Amino acid sequence: MKPKKIAIVAEWLTSRAGAEVVVYELAKMFPQADIFTTVFDPSNHPKLKKRRVKTSFLQKIPVLNKIHQLALFLLPMAISSLNLEGYDLIISSSSAFGKGIKKPSGSRHICYCHTPMRYVWEPDLDNRLAKLPLGNLIIKWLKKWDLKSNKSVDQFIANSQNSALRIKKYYGCESKVVYPPIATDLFKNVKTSSRRDYYFTISRLIAYKKIDLAIKACKNIGRKLIIAGSGPELKKLKRIAGNEITFTGQIGEREKVHLYCQARATIFCADEDFGIVPVESLAAGTPVIGYKKGGILEIIEDKKTGVLFDNQTAKSLRAAIAKFEKLSFDRNKLIKSSMKFDSKHFKDKMLSIIKSL
Template identity: 35%
Template sequence: MKVAFVHDWLVTYRGGEKVLEAMLELFPDAPVFTLFYDKDQMPPSIAERTVYYPKWLNRFKRLRKLWLPLYPSIIESLPLEDYDLIISTSSCVAKGAIPGPRSKHLCYIHSPMRYIWDQRSYYLKPLARFPFVSGIIHTLSTRLRMWDTLSSHRVDQFISNSQFVKERVHKYYGRGSEVIPPPVDVERFQAKGMAAPIKSPYFLAAGAFVSYKRFDLAIEACEAAGLTLVVAGSGPDEARLRKLAGPNTKFMIKPDQQTWQSLMSQAEALIFPGIEDFGIVGIEAISAGTPLIAFRDGGALDFVQPGVTGQFFEQLSKESLQQTLEAFDPKQFDSKAMQDFASGFTKQKFQERIMSQITQLTGASS
């Protein structure tokens, strides 16, 4: 069976790329088609693959957001007609690739395009001062939504990464989907045969510094409560977050793997304040024996079990999070129970579930 992968872009190594990486192991000879490619940012498992991308477009990868209106026509131009199986991993336009007449198309969807559907207000907020520009973007977004819905019918089988995404796939595309959570390297965060990690008096917010993750809420709540917060990661929202920070907030920018593991295992809790599609960082924390304090919405509903793996706060406000933080008792959580729960999210289990879906779709295995 001749297989090809389609991924939106390969310019950073984050959760979506980890999912692709795990899928690639199932088909060692399959090439990857993408819009933008930065080989230096990829691990060997991806960098050593055959990767096809438009060379002329790749010169503009730093400005890729500006090219969004052109992505549908570019993704449709990919030469995929000779492949038996197309596997797309999509949060933008990869699912709109055109398969051959006898090809099967399986899409692992991280999210329908956030910036044209339910989270468009977050992305348009910086442009509120420019009504003319906002008007143009609204017009383009309408056209993109039409294309996004129509192109969803090129997919034979959708796999959503959470129940939250499954519901949005049905709402926006009218399509059903199976739910398979993404793979997490849980073993990396679990100290086999060792005592539970010693906790330090700080809370943690970790991941990409982007507005929808709502790290601003974590900072404001911890500062108001006088609690120490470590904000770990990197991203375009760093300057704004630093302006909000006070004496109780510390930043760890691009921590290495060992530091990341230590931060996870020693925190009293990971604050998970945004509405996430899934949230691999949440499973990493649970694997390390660290509970979550999460807003009751989004992907967190799939893995936050009150009293077992964390607890919820009910309103997306500083006051609601602050109240939950001040009443939080880390001693009520059992690290062994959390690690047992996290064992359901291993790469092996992910690959077995994916192969089961592929076999059902194609009647063949790798």
């Protein structure tokens, strides 16, 4: 099939995170494609300012058009309300609701799945729903909806081998693996001074990212830590931080590049399906100290491109930092190891899958 008209679907375009990187790259690959989403905040997405972005009814509802999390019960309805008639190919980017589109007759739907809904299928890792009143009933309802929405998908693409296993486990569906596109070009020809005496982490500040472990570990051994990003955990994290911990808030690409390049190492405490942060760190020539579970096992080789720690505890992280400080790493080898995740690989593999449909 040779697609004539393409739609790119994002579940929401409010804040910026890893999923948006995929949407940006798809938009770049298909400059004539229309973009659909439930809610859109153009101020947070300047890369899409010249694109036609079509939204759902949620866009017209104050507050909900900025804080999509409050619209949980409306999101399945909102995503399925998007009018995709006339599109030959639909590519959805989904970690929760994106794949729940209403597929028109004759269309093909590729779902780039970052993860099956974490707070539904793995509430032990992400308890945002489970801890709510009637949380278990909400989870039961969303599981049914999630499985039903798989029927519209012609081809699942997983963002890692780790995600592919979970798609198989929870959905019973096979998937092809295409790693997310990492803008390794950002780090090329960057003029940086020598390493500075700090560790770095960048993340949305939400509970399952486990930023508190990095704070506790660095505070305990008197190491400087710079934390970039924002989120609902900010106040809580600031309360436990000491004088050696710096919060930058949201930062631009240029500042991000320099913070990566000058750090002793990047700390990554989350159990993620893939993990864009470790790849960006390698592209900057900076080793990673990371939790030994999830997608990071496809990125970091222990003692060669970083140090992995076994338990998601501050004690285990402290031991990893101590081990790291006794090792040395070749910056050029770190950069080389990031190249298999660059945007060209993503583009080539996606186009190959599309042509095979």
